[in-house]
Amino acid sequence: MKKIVGFGLAAAAVLLLSNGAAQVTSRRDEPGARTARREDPEARTAAVIANPPSGWTTPVNISNSPAWSGLPMVAADNNGKAYVCWEEWYGNVGAPRAMAFNTNYSGAWGTLDENFLAYVAIDDVGYPVVACDPADGTGYLAYHDGDFANANMEVVFVEYTQGAKTWEGYVSLSPGASDYANLAVDPNSRVVYLMWFDDLTGRDIFELGYRWRDPATKTWSSGSIVPVFLGRSKYWRDMVIDKTGTAHLVFNLRSPTEVFYTKNPTPQNESTWTAPVSVSGNTDRDWAQPRIAVDNAGDVYVVWYANTGGYETATEEVWFRRTVGGVWQSPVNLSNSPGRSEGCVIAVDPESKDVYVAWHELTEAASWEVYLRMFTDQSGGGKAWGDIYNMTNDAAHSAEPSLRMDPQKGLHLVYHDYAGANQEIFYTQKPGIGPPLNIAIDSTLNSAEDQKTNTLTWAANPSNASLSITNYKIYRKKAADPDSAFAQVNQVSGTTFSYADTGLESAGRYAYRLASVTSAGAEGQSATILDKPGVFAPTGVTLTTAANKVLFYEIKDNTITFAAHGFNDPADVAGYSIYRKKAKDEGAAMELVGSTGASVLSYKDAQIKGGQKYAYAVKTKFKDGREGNFSAVVVEK
Ligand SMILES: [Ca+2]
Ligand SMILES: [Ca+2]
Ligand SMILES: [Ca+2]
Ligand SMILES: [Ca+2]
Numbered sequence: 175m176k177k178i179v180g181f182g183l184a185a186a187a188v189l190l191l192s193n194g195a196a197q198v199t200s201r202r203d204e205p206g207a208r209t210a211r212r213e214d215p216e217a218r219t220a221a222v223i224a225n226p227p228s229g230w231t232t233p234v235n236i237s238n239s240p241a242w243s244g245l246p247m248v249a250a251d252n253n254g255k256a257y258v259c260w261e262e263w264y265g266n267v268g269a270p271r272a273m274a275f276n277t278n279y280s281g282a283w284g285t286l287d288e289n290f291l292a293y294v295a296i297d298d299v300g301y302p303v304v305a306c307d308p309a310d311g312t313g314y315l316a317y318h319d320g321d322f323a324n325a326n327m328e329v330v331f332v333e334y335t336q337g338a339k340t341w342e343g344y345v346s347l348s349p350g351a352s353d354y355a356n357l358a359v360d361p362n363s364r365v366v367y368l369m370w371f372d373d374l375t376g377r378d379i380f381e382l383g384y385r386w387r388d389p390a391t392k393t394w395s396s397g398s399i400v401p402v403f404l405g406r407s408k409y410w411r412d413m414v415i416d417k418t419g420t421a422h423l424v425f426n427l428r429s430p431t432e433v434f435y436t437k438n439p440t441p442q443n444e445s446t447w448t449a450p451v452s453v454s455g456n457t458d459r460d461w462a463q464p465r466i467a468v469d470n471a472g473d474v475y476v477v478w479y480a481n482t483g484g485y486e487t488a489t490e491e492v493w494f495r496r497t498v499g500g501v502w503q504s505p506v507n508l509s510n511s512p513g514r515s516e517g518c519v520i521a522v523d524p525e526s527k528d529v530y531v532a533w534h535e536l537t538e539a540a541s542w543e544v545y546l547r548m549f550t551d552q553s554g555g556g557k558a559w560g561d562i563y564n565m566t567n568d569a570a571h572s573a574e575p576s577l578r579m580d581p582q583k584g585l586h587l588v589y590h591d592y593a594g595a596n597q598e599i600f601y602t603q604k605p606g607i608g609p610p611l612n613i614a615i616d617s618t619l620n621s622a623e624d625q626k627t628n629t630l631t632w633a634a635n636p637s638n639a640s641l642s643i644t645n646y647k648i649y650r651k652k653a654a655d656p657d658s659a660f661a662q663v664n665q666v667s668g669t670t671f672s673y674a675d676t677g678l679e680s681a682g683r684y685a686y687r688l689a690s691v692t693s694a695g696a697e698g699q700s701a702t703i704l705d706k707p708g709v710f711a712p713t714g715v716t717l718t719t720a721a722n723k724v725l726f727y728e729i730k731d732n733t734i735t736f737a738a739h740g741f742n743d744p745a746d747v748a749g750y751s752i753y754r755k756k757a758k759d760e761g762a763a764m765e766l767v768g769s770t771g772a773s774v775l776s777y778k779d780a781q782i783k784g785g786q787k788y789a790y791a792v793k794t795k796f797k798d799g800r801e802g803n804f805s806a807v808v809v810e811k
Contacts, residue, residue, distance in 0.1 A: 222537075223561050227548070233601065237274065237286055244590050246590060251311070258276050259303065270294065271290070275315050277337055291317075292320050299319055301318060304357065306359065312335050312336070318370065327351040328345075345368055348372050350373035365386050369384040369413055382402075382408050399444060401445070412465045416468040422468050428460070434452055435474065462480060467529075469522055473499070475529055477531055479493065490516055511535065515534075526551075530547075531547050546587070608635030617800075619802065623708070625677055628675040635690060642693040644691060647691055649687040653684055660685075680708050680710075681710075685702050709793075712739060715792055715805045717808040719810060733778045750775075750792050751766055754767050789807050790810075
């Protein structure tokens with residue numbers, strides 16, 4: 175397979191920056207500026223509710239900038255924090271233009287950070303996308319821009335560590351025009367995948383190129399391509415990585431514009447992409463802009479928009495299609511309205527398989543609004559598509575939604591709307607269920623050292639103040655097992671904040687997740703917490719007594735020797751504590767008399783006055799501060 179990266183730049187001379195301009199319709203072809211299309215023959219069957227559903231927060235202006243703010247996208251992490259990118263236009267084509275980033279990882283929204291484009295002479299530059307690490311506060315931004323040093327269009331990658339920019343650079347670095355980035359993060363391995371269109375051959379044929387970045391070394395792989403429909407341009411891809419590491423990808427071909435799906439269980443091997451499957455049929459559009467989400471079973475959920483009455487001539491509708499057990503179900507027309515319905519995005523609850531789709535709609539009141547439709551549990555049982563909620567409902571142009579669900583089942587929506595005459599980016603969320611906080615595990619062994627007890631403690635999450643948390647569930651797996659091995663071991667009431675997990679293998683290592691559970695049974699699950707190793711007592715304890723004959727046995731030295739327990743990891747051991755008591759006082763407590771370092775396996779209890787006999791026992795001390803059980807007791811003869 176032809177690699178992208180490593181091509182000599184000799185071919186670049188023929189690929190001028192303006193190559194990218196041929197690919198998309200004009201940037202200023204805003205929804206509101208297009209000619210009206212004829213009415214859909216079908217009447218809408220869902221009602222439109224004038225407000226958001228309950229639980230959504232008041233929208234916040236997170237751009238708050240003098241420039242024209244548009245094309246937002248949101249990502250969300252395991253802690254329910256959001257990472258948003260968008261564009262800042264300081265005028266028309268030719269004027270400065272910045273790719274903006276903001277996050278509320280710290281608990282409050284910061285100020286936008288702007289990455290100004292080098293190349294602003296055409297409109298088809300930028301198109302920022304955002305992603306985030308699952309848990310550590312790192313946000314990722316990518317977009318395409320002119321690289322004047324190489325006279326070529328390249329994809330730029332920017333890393334923000336807890337809100338501060340920590341890396342930026344060109345990542346595509348191919349001789350072909352490289353544009354329209356897509357970011358996807360593996361939720362377990364944390365590998366970042368960056369995909370883009372690349373005109374590898376310089377003939378305006380755009381292949382899907384990609385690289386990935388190792389989270390530990392932060393080095394990028396060499397270039398790969400998705401070898402499907404080679405020689406035909408593939409556009410507007412969207413990719414997600416499921417919890418098993420499988421990549422799921424949608425894109426559209428053109429002429430006719432049709433949405434296809436392919437997946438790859440091992441996306442770091444470009445030869446394992448599956449044969450593409452048509453999802454949409456002919457959309458009768460120039461661009462269908464498919465979006466994809468995936469559940470924990472690996473089933474996929476795709477939305478796109480299509481025309482119903484011929485090529486770019488009829489009413490647009492938002493279409494939805496899913497797989498169940500890997501089998502594609504019939505498409506569903508979610509908008510089904512006389513007005514234009516565009517810009518659809520999707521989020522899925524990976525456990526319950528609830529579906530959330532947002533799009534922008536030209537309403538009968540001649541206003542663009544962001545609509546939300548949900549596929550959720552119905553009172554009579556089963557799931558169904560409900561009514562449509564108008565998330566914006568103002569006289570201004572409200573459009574370009576981006577929607578994500580975080581692992582706590584919080585929903586995050588961004589879109590553009592107006593603050594006076596200024597176009598801004600707004601953020602609203604439906605908070606998820608916060609996991610228990612301050613989770614700690616103490617691990618102890620029984621006296622026979624054949625069973626381990628893990629005592630878990632935690633605290634309520636204040637973000638759940640508006641919810642009724644009725645229970646906490648405890649999930650456990652062997653530490654070395656995959657996450658799919660997590661199983662519930664018990665649950666306690668919502669007012670209990672500790673749990674003792676007993677009878678475990680003494681030398682085993684275990685991993686836990688705790689979940690806050692609402693009265694409705696929904697869960698907010700914590701990250702994985704590892705237990706501690708058991709502290710095993712030293713073995714083979716012996717005692718020798720050396721008397722000082724000169725003093726007629728009046729003074730003696732007792733030397734205790736012992737062996738390290740083979741179940742203790744030497745890296746964990748800080749040393750040993752030596753205890754003694756008078757041999758005749760059977761009921762007395764052992765008292766600490768001394769200690770040794772981890773590599774010293776004997777202790778001399780020196781200069782003991784004669785006549786008194788002692789009993790000794792030794793404990794292992796761990797670097798985390800824990801001391802294990804007493805070893806076998808040795809008694810002076
Ligand atoms: Ca603005
Ligand atoms: Ca390039
Ligand atoms: Ca419609
Ligand atoms: Ca509006």
